[in-house]
Amino acid sequence: MLLRQLLISLLLWVPLASIPVSAQAFDLDDLQRQLAATPSVAGRFEQQRELADLDSSLKSQGTFIFERGKRVVWQLETPVEERIELTPQAITDGSGEAAPPGGEQVAQLFLQLLEGNWQALESRFTLELSGDRDAWQVALTPKEAALRERIAEITLRGDRTIDNLDMRTPDGDRLEVRLFDQHPLNGS
Amino acid sequence: MKPERIMKCDRFIKTLSYRRLGWLWLVALAFCAVWLGWMLRQGLPADTDLTALLPADRQAPLIEKADRELGRGFENRFLLLLGDDDRVATTQALGRSLQQLVDDGQLAGIDWRELDLADADPHEWMGPWRYRLLTPQWQQAIDTDGGSTLVDPALRQLFSPTARPNPVADPFGLLDAWLSRLPQSPVGAADGLLTLDRSHQPGNQKWSVLIGELDGSPYDLPMQSALHTTLEQFQQQHPDAELLRSGLVFHAAAGARQAKHEMSTIGAASLLGVLLIIGFVFRSPRVLLQLMVPLLAGSLFALTLTLGIFGRLHLLTLAFGASLIGIAIDYVLHLQCDRAIEGRGFRLRRLLPSLTLGLISSVIAYVAQALTPMPGLRQMAAFAAFGLIGAWLTVVLWLPRFTLHASPFTARLATGWWRLCQPRWRLSPWLALVGAVVLVIVCALRLTSDDSLELLNPSPAALMKNEARVQQLLDRDTGSRYFLVQAEDTQALLARLDTLDGALDQAIGEGLKIDYQSLAGSVPTAVEQQANLARVRKLYGTPLDELIQRAGLSAEVAAKARARLEQSTPLTLAEWLETPLGSLQQRLWLGETANGGVAATVVISGARDARVDKALQALGESLTTPKASIEYVDRVSRIGELLGELRRHTAMWVALAMVLMTLALVARYRRRAWRVIVPPFGATLIVLTAFAVTGVPLNIFNQLGLLLVLGIGLDAGIFNVEHARRPSAWLAITLSTLTSLLAFGMLAFSATPALHYLGLTCLIGLASVWALVPWVRPADAYPTHSSPRQFSRESEHG
Incomplete structure (x- = not known):
């Protein structure tokens, strides 16, 4: 990663120096196009949930498959085995049971975040992009008070793909999901 | 009403001075206007809800409340x-x-x-x-x-x-x-x-x-x-x-738009018709104005007194009451026809007995109605009776004082029309009786009735379809079918609801295609909540330890969780209804009842047919205990039953009014009474027979139309006998049936079912009244009022 960055910087050395604005011209649309270039990804995840009133945290890991616009399959391996499938319509778990009420909304948000669907997210969040195409970060803060009661801030980080999701709630809880070993899926 | 008494009355009026009475009536009307203005200062206190017309259902104020909550x-x-x-x-x-x-x-x-x-x-x-x-x-x-x-x-x-x-x-x-x-x-x-x-x-x-x-x-x-x-x-x-x-x-x-549309088509056509006819006959725009004055005065009088007595007014009362005041047009037309033809020879005294008898017989019918236990009918009857009295007073006290340019054309028309309508032969009382018996038999065999709610529903089919589609898409119940559950206190009620839910679940399991909403699904009884807490304590033993350990959390978390468990409080129904989710179920809760208990509803949705209704009815009955009743209510069929009751009550009181009228008429006319009775009663029978033969079911609205037919028919009958040889009377009868036909009969073309049936009745009924009158006209005039001069003049025409 670092090498590639160096290489690109070297190649673009002159233009970059002469037109420093171009680095900032990397906007959300560019990012969305960049993410859309890899429609389907598979990889591993590590999820850590820190709860404010607990000393210990809930850690889990497993694999995931992400098919853009269709679904996310979350395959939990430890500490318990579970397959969760999120689609824009519903969340279903291994036993095919429906999620608790309100779950669809969380699932939708999760899908929109993983897709980098800024248009949809912008209706509810203020988005702030920083960094460049190889190390970007998008910070999302809720617009409406009702949503601010549940979510303080969400940060997405990544390069060609989304590598890290960090969600904080006003009461001090934190959910951090790290996605790694990502590789494009065949046939996409 | 003996003739001598009328003469006395007449003399009394003279002594009090006719003019002074006129001024007194004007003062009374002015007082009415002020009083009405004061009562209307915050708008018309009008009911639009149909149930407000029906008797306060003494057994079921709770059902009314449930209907309100659910609606x-x-x-x-x-x-x-x-x-x-x-x-x-x-x-x-x-x-x-x-x-x-x-x-x-x-x-x-x-x-x-x-x-x-x-x-x-x-x-x-x-x-x-x-x-x-x-x-x-x-x-x-x-x-x-x-x-x-x-x-x-x-x-x-x-x-x-x-x-x-x-x-x-x-x-x-x-x-x-x-x-x-x-x-x-x-x-x-x-x-x-x-x-x-x-x-x-x-x-x-x-x-x-x-x-x-x-x-x-x-x-x-x-x-x-x-x-x-x-x-x-x-x-x-x-x-x-x-x-x-x-x-x-x-x-x-949609209702308001339709009313507006019909007002500009049917309404405009009938208004135009009335204007043309009156203008043609009297050749004077002033007569038109004089036609309106008594109707307006009567309406003002009626509106004020009815509001004063009842405090509120139902819009239906206003609509039908105002139609019934239309009978008063008879008084105006008889008076004006007589004036137009007699000119200076006009004497109010000669017309007064017929006018008075017409008023009294109509008012008797309404007083009989006012005695019914139906608040809707009482209001309507009071409104119509006051309206007729007000219009009558205006006709008698004011109209003769207005100048009238009698056009010679009117007299010529009356005479020509009179000649034209001489029947070849006259009906004999025995033939009339046979005819009546035949018609009664046909009615008894064929007449059906319909009290369905659709009569009251003026909504266009497209909108109803829209509504049904939305309900179906949303899986929503219309709140029109429910169980009404009562018990002595909240806990007992929740237990009863729970039992009912269990029975419903079982019925659904056995194939009944319904769904239900119940408070018991949200708030368990205190006993069950306690049992649940005991279960959770068990769950918080070894299973909790296992969960915490496998999740990789510290044992301290389990201790904290157990401490939380001890803070648990019971969920009461009142608390639940205050929560955002519970507030959606507030419509199911009826609270305290008059007898000190509490009540709630369980709303049913899904399949709807006679079998389901029967099953649910039986379910409710089987679960009712002496202390807690469970009653299945189908709002649609219930309102149908109430409408039916309203219809039967009206029919009964109308029949009674007819008997009273007959007695009053026999007292005055003796052997001639049948001639007075035939136009109103004959027309009523013809309408009913026409309905029986064509299969139009009888409902509350065509019965209200019959009241109008009776009133106008009776006036026609009275004038026909009292002034048998006078072309002016026949012209007035013709004009009054014709204008009423235009005003009410045209409603037969309305798309609103209620107005359509009212109009259809008037159309057939008023035409029959008009057609019957000549056949029962006595060959000689009623002896009391025919002066030799008149008699000789009329015999020329006859």
């Missing part, structure tokens, strides 16, 4: 479903234009964005109650093996990326399991909009949901038209978008 959402709110390929953009456009109505103060609010319905998270306010609320599956799981099978699902929930785990407050996710069992709104969020997703159904789509809240009454006309304009504009701009509407406001608006 409230339909009255105060409206719901739009919008389907379109470009759903997001069109919904935003519609949402914004409706928001404009909110900003203009026409609507109280409009919800369409996803966040508009985001209630506070149930996890926040259900906190301390969750340990006492268990689903049957969880109860069973804990009872079987202490709940160890619940550990794995709990672990999955704790580690799901979309869950919001709380290992201290609820490590097992008790609350999520409980909430997922509650009835869920099919309306969710998608694309930032409130959405009803039916795209998994074949041929269906995603619908945007827009929920409007009214600021005031759904009958408010400016609001209706603003809403209508906004929606029409939207549909013009988005012709491809499918917009479904539901809510009383749309039906009310």
